[in-house]
Amino acid sequence: MHEFDKRGRPRQVFSCFKGSDVVTFVVLMNYIKRILDLQEKVIGMNERNYRIINKLNPQEFRNYANDKALCKKVLEENEIPTPKTYCVIEAMREIEGKITSIEHLDDFVVKPAMGSGGQGILILKKIGEQQWSSPSGELYTRKELVMHIANILFGKFSKRLFDKVIIEYRLIPHSDFQKIFKRGVPDFRIILLNAQPVMAMLRMPTEESDGKANLHAGAIGLGVDLETGRLTRGYNQITDKMVSRHPDSKVLFDGMKLPDWEKTLAISIATAKVFPLNYLGIDIVYDEKFGPMVIEINSRPGMQIQNVNSVGLKKVLEKIDF
Amino acid sequence: MKKSRAARLNLVILLLFLLPLISIGFKLAYYKDTLFGKPIAKERLVVSQKFRTERNSRDTTNLLLPSQSSHQRISNEHIQSSAASFSVKELNSQRCLKINPHSRRQAISYSYEYRGKAIKYELDPTLYYNEKRNTLLKDFLFRAFYESNGDQMTFEGKLKAESVPYRVVCGYDAIEEEPKLKKWIEVLVSDTWVPFDIPKGLFAEKPASYVDLGPVDAFSYKEPDSLHTKITKSIYLNPELIEDGLSVPMTFLFFAEIFTLNDMPLNILAIILLTPLAAMLITIFRNAIGIQTFGTFLPMLIAMSFLSTGFFLGAALFIIVIAVTGVFHFPLGKLGLLTLPKLAIILTIVEGVFLFLIYLGFKWDIALLLKTSLFPVVILTFATERFIKTTTDKGYGPAIILALKTLLVSSFCFVIYKSIVFAYMFMVFPELFFCVIAINLSLGTWIGLRMSEVVRFRSLEKA
Numbered sequence: 111m112h113e114f115d116k117r118g119r120p121r122q123v124f125s126c127f128k129g130s131d132v133v134t135f136v137v138l139m140n141y142i143k144r145i146l147d148l149q150e151k152v153i154g155m156n157e158r159n160y161r162i163i164n165k166l167n168p169q170e171f172r173n174y175a176n177d178k179a180l181c182k183k184v185l186e187e188n189e190i191p192t193p194k195t196y197c198v199i200e201a202m203r204e205i206e207g208k209i210t211s212i213e214h215l216d217d218f219v220v221k222p223a224m225g226s227g228g229q230g231i232l233i234l235k236k237i238g239e240q241q242w243s244s245p246s247g248e249l250y251t252r253k254e255l256v257m258h259i260a261n262i263l264f265g266k267f268s269k270r271l272f273d274k275v276i277i278e279y280r281l282i283p284h285s286d287f288q289k290i291f292k293r294g295v296p297d298f299r300i301i302l303l304n305a306q307p308v309m310a311m312l313r314m315p316t317e318e319s320d321g322k323a324n325l326h327a328g329a330i331g332l333g334v335d336l337e338t339g340r341l342t343r344g345y346n347q348i349t350d351k352m353v354s355r356h357p358d359s360k361v362l363f364d365g366m367k368l369p370d371w372e373k374t375l376a377i378s379i380a381t382a383k384v385f386p387l388n389y390l391g392i393d394i395v396y397d398e399k400f401g402p403m404v405i406e407i408n409s410r411p412g413m414q415i416q417n418v419n420s421v422g423l424k425k426v427l428e429k430i431d432f
Numbered sequence: 433m434k435k436s437r438a439a440r441l442n443l444v445i446l447l448l449f450l451l452p453l454i455s456i457g458f459k460l461a462y463y464k465d466t467l468f469g470k471p472i473a474k475e476r477l478v479v480s481q482k483f484r485t486e487r488n489s490r491d492t493t494n495l496l497l498p499s500q501s502s503h504q505r506i507s508n509e510h511i512q513s514s515a516a517s518f519s520v521k522e523l524n525s526q527r528c529l530k531i532n533p534h535s536r537r538q539a540i541s542y543s544y545e546y547r548g549k550a551i552k553y554e555l556d557p558t559l560y561y562n563e564k565r566n567t568l569l570k571d572f573l574f575r576a577f578y579e580s581n582g583d584q585m586t587f588e589g590k591l592k593a594e595s596v597p598y599r600v601v602c603g604y605d606a607i608e609e610e611p612k613l614k615k616w617i618e619v620l621v622s623d624t625w626v627p628f629d630i631p632k633g634l635f636a637e638k639p640a641s642y643v644d645l646g647p648v649d650a651f652s653y654k655e656p657d658s659l660h661t662k663i664t665k666s667i668y669l670n671p672e673l674i675e676d677g678l679s680v681p682m683t684f685l686f687f688a689e690i691f692t693l694n695d696m697p698l699n700i701l702a703i704i705l706l707t708p709l710a711a712m713l714i715t716i717f718r719n720a721i722g723i724q725t726f727g728t729f730l731p732m733l734i735a736m737s738f739l740s741t742g743f744f745l746g747a748a749l750f751i752i753v754i755a756v757t758g759v760f761h762f763p764l765g766k767l768g769l770l771t772l773p774k775l776a777i778i779l780t781i782v783e784g785v786f787l788f789l790i791y792l793g794f795k796w797d798i799a800l801l802l803k804t805s806l807f808p809v810v811i812l813t814f815a816t817e818r819f820i821k822t823t824t825d826k827g828y829g830p831a832i833i834l835a836l837k838t839l840l841v842s843s844f845c846f847v848i849y850k851s852i853v854f855a856y857m858f859m860v861f862p863e864l865f866f867c868v869i870a871i872n873l874s875l876g877t878w879i880g881l882r883m884s885e886v887v888r889f890r891s892l893e894k895a
Contacts, residue, residue, distance in 0.1 A: 144893065149881050152889045156719055157879035229825065257768065266771040266824065326826065352891075413885075422892050 151422030158413060162427075166303075166388035167409045174385050175409035179223040179274050188384045190377060191403045193395075198223070199275040205259050209252065212277055213240070219281075220255070222262040223274035228322045230267030232258055233280060245293065245321060281405075282398040286369050290314060290361045294321030298334070298374060298394040298402075301411055301423075303430050305382040307375055310334040311418045312341065312368075317358045318348065330356070331418035332363060339371025345418040352420070374402040381407065441877060448870035452863035459861065479604070479643060480543035481661045485531060495529040495542070496602065496645040504644055505547045513540040526646045546606065548640040553626045555636055569621065572596075577628065577635055584630040587617060599625065599647045604661060606641040611661055615648065703736060703849060705858040708868045710735065710845040715875055717841050722884025725838040726818035734815065734838065735845030737808035743846055745800050746808060747839060749789075753812045754835045756785050757819050758828065775820055782816050783809065 153162070174181050185192040196218055197208045212218055220232040232250070234242035240252040250258075261267070262275045287296045294315030301308045311331045315321045318328030325331050325347045333342035341363050344353045354364040368374070378392045381404050391411025394402050416423050483495065497520065498506050511518070511529065518531045518540060531540060555570040572594065580586035591598045597620040604611040616638075618625035627638040638644070710732045717723045725731050738746035760781050764774050786809050793801025815838070822831040848854060858864055881889070 145881065145886050148886060148889060148893055152881060152885070152892055154879070154881040154885040154889075155722075156882065160877060160879050227825065254768075257770070261770060264771060269821075350891075416889060416892060420892065422889075 148422075151424055152416055153413060153423040153427070155413065158410075162389050163410055168386070171386045172409045174387065175390075175407050177223050177274070178221070178406050179276055181407055182276070182278075184384060185381065185404055188380075190381055190384065191400060193219070193279040193281055193397075193403055193405060196277045196279070199259060199263070199277070202260060202263060205256055205263075208277070209255065209259075217280040219276075219278050220258065220262075221276050221278070222267045223276050224265075224268035224270055225262075225273070226268070227326060228324045230258075230262050235280075281395045281403065284369055284396040284398050286366075287312075287314075287396065290356050290363050290366075291316065291359050293317070294319070294323060294329075295395055297323050297405065298378075298392075298396070299408075299411065299415060300375070300378040300392050300394065301415060302378060302382040302390050302392065303427055304388050305379050306430050307336055307378060308426050308430065309415050309419055309421070309423060310336055311415050314344070314356065314363075316356070325412075325414055331414065333419040334368065334371075336375070339368045341366045341368065342419070345414075345420075347414060347417075369396060370401060377402050377404060438877075441873070445870045445873050448866045448873070452861070452866045455863050456861050478543060479546050479606070479661065480541065483531070483540045483542070485534065485538050485540075492533060493531040494523065495531065496648075497527040497529055497542075498544070498546070498603070498643055498645050499527050501644065503549055503551050503638060503642075507545045507547075509542075509544040511540065511542050513538060546643055548606070548642065550638065550640040551627070552637040553621075553624070555621060555626070559622065569596075573619065573628075574635075577630070580630055582631050582633065584615070584617065587628065587630045591617070591619065596620075601625075601627070601644060601646065602648045603645045604643045605639075606643055613645075613661075616642075618647070698855075699739075701859070702855040703739070705862070706849050706851075706854055707732065708865060709854060709858070710848050712868050712872055712875075713844055713848060714841060715872060717844070719875055719878070720880075720882060722882030723837050723841060724834060725841050726815055726822070726834060730811075730814060730818065731838055731841040732845050733811045734842040735849055737811040738842065738846045739849055741803045741808050742800070743843065745803055746846075747843070749786075749804065749808060749812055750815065750835075750839055750842075752785065753782055753816055754819055754832070756782055757816050758823070758832070761820055761823060771824075775817060778820060779813055779816060782813060 174184060179195075179198050182192055182195055186195070196212050196215065199205055199208050215236065217233070217235040220234065222230045225231070232255075233245055234250060234255070235245075237243050237249075242250045242255065244250065259275050262273050265271050265273045267273070281295055283295050290296075291314055296312055296314045298310060298312050300310040311334055313323040313325060313329050313331055315323050315329050320327065323329050328346075328348050330344045330346045330353060332344040334340075335342055343364050344356075345351075346353055346357065355362050374394055374396065378394060381392050382390050385407060387407070387409050389409075389411075391408035393405045393408070395405050396402050413423070481495070483493075485493065497509075498504060500506055511520070518529055521528060521530045523530075529540075529542060531538075555573065557568065557570045559569045560567065576587055576590040580590065588598070588600075599618050599620075600615050601618050602613055602615045605614055616627055616629040616634075618627050620626075626636050627642075628635060629638075629642075711729060714725070714729060714731055718725070718728075734746075734750065741749065757778055760778055761774075764777060767774075769777075786804055789801050790804050792798065793804070815835075819831055819835055822834055
């Protein structure tokens, strides 16, 4: 029965286990432990949907977040600052008349009421009779504008058959933000639980995102210190790296003080109190003229904000009654 | 309050998981022999009988008809006659075809499909047939069986002499191509008629091929002279099925038997049975691993379409469809068309490609391409629509990655649909569905990080 290996030593009794197996096992256990530790800090999709959204945001009220036209109506009724709505188009037959009614304006924004991810949003500036141009320099004639609106109505930018079109005031970002990057409109995303701010970030457009304030598209998210109102480091989702400077303008934003942060927070809290949703992501743009304005609310805000702030949401949420 | 609800849910999950296991255990214990015993007559036999009466016949003719029993299953009975003067009757609890006298000559053809099961009895050695004389029944039958030297009349005489209750049963042996009516003896042993075929030397057993018509002593039965019986060993259940190696032994007393006996193709049954499993797999992929796909359960449908095309042609078609869509979507997008008409144009092109592939299959006689049937076309058309939606939402790169992920999940679903092991498991133990529900329930309350999220949030480990 005695077997010997190449060097003449007797074989181990449990020949099925080798030294390297033990190492593999330890590495595996270590890996599982690391995942469990991460689990203690971070909230993932499953937990967000099951423990937070399903329990705190009743299904029947989620329409406030899905339909921007409805949301804006509620905001206006409660006198919370929001970009002025010039008109809402709900059917094809209204298009011509409503365009005529806004023809005199210098600039305006056309957007779908139920779109997501900044799709279908058109920022237009009047350059001539029935001619507009977008910030990227594309020319829009009246016919093309009608086409765009029709596409929105047919649900091209929303996952529905029908949609509404909102034509509203064009926001101009505060000069402090323009210092960081001139293109696009940066916006705040503030997460509130039971009307208490939990975490916030500033989404800053880049050349890569084509002026959109959308992290998927390549915009960078800048962490915001809720107490001091200062920007912290930023996070680029595409490269998965932390940054301290804007990738295009190279402006250092780490530690920059935000204008009127208290007011922004106060508006977000007021907004949260108006809606019957207990867990909200509120998007706020700081306008040059009118100060912070709520542009939309989200009933299912994304989890990327944890990476942006380098903090897991779990501990922060547990401090508040949850 | 919250805790008790969670605890109750956990209890439900546990019960849903355990009860099927207990029931499976019982089934295994009780039906051990049937489950692991020999599978019997997989093929079905078509027995067709033709009968002619003479013109101006005076007599009524009775034709014995087989009836359902634990030994045999009769299906697809057809009776056709040139003149309608017959009826199916019960005579002394025996089914028979009664043909009435008629002035005209009439031809009647009767056919049915037969599937049999071999039966072998173990006789209780402690059973007496005559307590006074202290004789054991089994011993007596053994002796009588061997002493009659293959002569049925002798055996009958011995039974009669000892007044053991017996009857003569007639039927056909389906192994013979043009079988003659044959008779065997059945002895009543504690409420069961135990068959003995003396000329064939079958002691207390009846092969699967014996078509049992019933006891002849109910009324003296003689096979009509002009009867012509033919038995064809015909067609397996479903040619496709045998290819897959999927056939359920009839001995499975359970769930699947009813479907197979009533001509439900087993592969369709398998698809229905395995769909919950595939859906569960997709849930695991999405909620535990974090792989998103087109639509929610579209990979399942794509896997189903692979079943008719085969995996490689299916995957190739999927990639072709996505490629064609991608190529044509780009210039059409530049035209600035409205979304729906644009989608319709792309779908038209995709259908054209399918048609072209089928055309090529016919022209060059490529059998593989001819498998491109309607079902895959419809399903892959759905995939096209999803792909276009994703490209408009997120751009080409993510859409292609999503398409590949969909293909990956689809191929896993395909493995499930193709697996004979799972199909058998669910056919024999349909209570496994409760296990599937239990797993889905626990996935529905599971709040752990998805594997993709572990990667996504790995930088927060130090925070």
